[in-house]
Amino acid sequence: MLDFSTVGPGSRCSRILADYGARVVKVGAPPRKQGVQVQPAFWAYSALRGMQQVRIDLKADEGRRAFLALAAKADVIIESYRPGVAARLGVGYEAVRERNPRIVYCATSGYGQSGPACQWAGHDLNYLAVGGYLHTTGRRGDGGPPLPGATIADGAAGGMHAALAIFAALRRRERTGEGEYLDVSVAEGVLSLMSLYIDQHLATGASPGPGHDVLTGRYACYDNYRAGDGRWLAVAAIEPHFYANLCKALGCEQWLDHQLDDAVQDRIRADFAAAFSARDRDAWVAALAPADTCVAPVYDVAELVRDPQLRARGAFCQARHPQHGAFEQLAPVLAGMQRPEGPVRARDADETETAPLLRSAGIPEAEIEAMRADGVIA
Numbered sequence: 001m002l003d004f005s006t007v008g009p010g011s012r013c014s015r016i017l018a019d020y021g022a023r024v025v026k027v028g029a030p031p032r033k034q035g036v037q038v039q040p041a042f043w044a045y046s047a048l049r050g051m052q053q054v055r056i057d058l059k060a061d062e063g064r065r066a067f068l069a070l071a072a073k074a075d076v077i078i079e080s081y082r083p084g085v086a087a088r089l090g091v092g093y094e095a096v097r098e099r100n101p102r103i104v105y106c107a108t109s110g111y112g113q114s115g116p117a118c119q120w121a122g123h124d125l126n127y128l129a130v131g132g133y134l135h136t137t138g139r140r141g142d143g144g145p146p147l148p149g150a151t152i153a154d155g156a157a158g159g160m161h162a163a164l165a166i167f168a169a170l171r172r173r174e175r176t177g178e179g180e181y182l183d184v185s186v187a188e189g190v191l192s193l194m195s196l197y198i199d200q201h202l203a204t205g206a207s208p209g210p211g212h213d214v215l216t217g218r219y220a221c222y223d224n225y226r227a228g229d230g231r232w233l234a235v236a237a238i239e240p241h242f243y244a245n246l247c248k249a250l251g252c253e254q255w256l257d258h259q260l261d262d263a264v265q266d267r268i269r270a271d272f273a274a275a276f277s278a279r280d281r282d283a284w285v286a287a288l289a290p291a292d293t294c295v296a297p298v299y300d301v302a303e304l305v306r307d308p309q310l311r312a313r314g315a316f317c318q319a320r321h322p323q324h325g326a327f328e329q330l331a332p333v334l335a336g337m338q339r340p341e342g343p344v345r346a347r348d349a350d351e352t353e354t355a356p357l358l359r360s361a362g363i364p365e366a367e368i369e370a371m372r373a374d375g376v377i378a
Helices: 008-019 044-048 061-071 085-089 093-099 124-130 152-176 186-193 195-204 240-250 262-276 281-291 308-312 354-360 365-373
Strands: 024-028 051-055 076-079 104-109 180-185 222-226 232-236 295-297 316-321 325-330
Touching (some): 008 104, 044 316, 044 325, 061 093, 093 104, 124 152, 124 186, 152 180, 186 195, 222 262, 240 262, 240 281, 281 295, 354 365
Parallel strands (some): 024 051, 076 104, 104 180
Antiparallel strands (some): 222 232, 316 325
16 A cells, blocks of 8 residues: 555554554655655554555656556555645556556545635644534633544544545455545545434434534533542533442532533533532542443543553554664554554654565565656655
8 A cells, every 4th residue: 555645644554554453655756856745753653553655756767667567466556635736746546556457546635636625734633623613512701612632534424434435445446456546535525424413403403502402512521620639520421320429429419300401501510510519530539440330431542542451452552663673662552453462563754665576566676766866766
């Protein structure tokens, strides 16, 4: 698999595929030709563990031919250029399909390859905005939507969306023998994440937003509460029996029969808040989490990496970088991925397999050396 991306949904996708065992080759420009191409920090995207790299100047005729030679033997290509750019460079779907009719060519973009917004620049926050996610996610003190704490659009609506589409296309290819073009719109991936609310609106005319239903803050049983030490607890006691357990544990039995009573939700919240303020967060977690109350601690990142459950599951692994030495990173954590048995090898951004991969694509050694001398490859 060849991946043009350096950051964003494309790199999230290739990270997923590599952790499921795909052979991923990251395609970048030679250092002198990089221009505005972003080079992520050494630790980002799991430090390119298990991947290879080539550096080719696609604006040079020789570089384009070299890339197409690699593409002729590939199963998948991922690109994240603005719509139309890959085609103008001569490395778009049609150019590749001429060499390789079985190619699965995945183009990831913010708004898709067509439509009036297809050329708009954007990032994660923009796609969450147009997809309705921000509007349904609480409010800041000034009444505006909050900034999400994770790049949900890049990761789920983009990266996972693209990986799922690629898996499905490869499965179809087993039956048909034909490749295909995948137009992955991150904004449309957000629509998939928002499907419960979108379908509700389309079917009933309802206007979901903050406080609309149980999942957006209408009821006290689904909210965050501050503990006595200033740290926070997440409470998600949706089912009546979980709610009853919570009320009893907090000494709030007076609200047992009022879980969905809109008239008293502020009073329930006040009593819950007063009860939670009486003990530290971790004391409440120890008492409530095992007691079928759907209570969990609100961790910061420094806390979650020490969590005994995540540690017991092998969620983190050791890595070693040639320049930066040993460090920990998130392990391959999705179901079916193999946890590393020892330290993984992180890749340096300047380390490439350009020459051996071009040799394996059938390019003569003399041409490879000439391209290297001219700065077309690195």
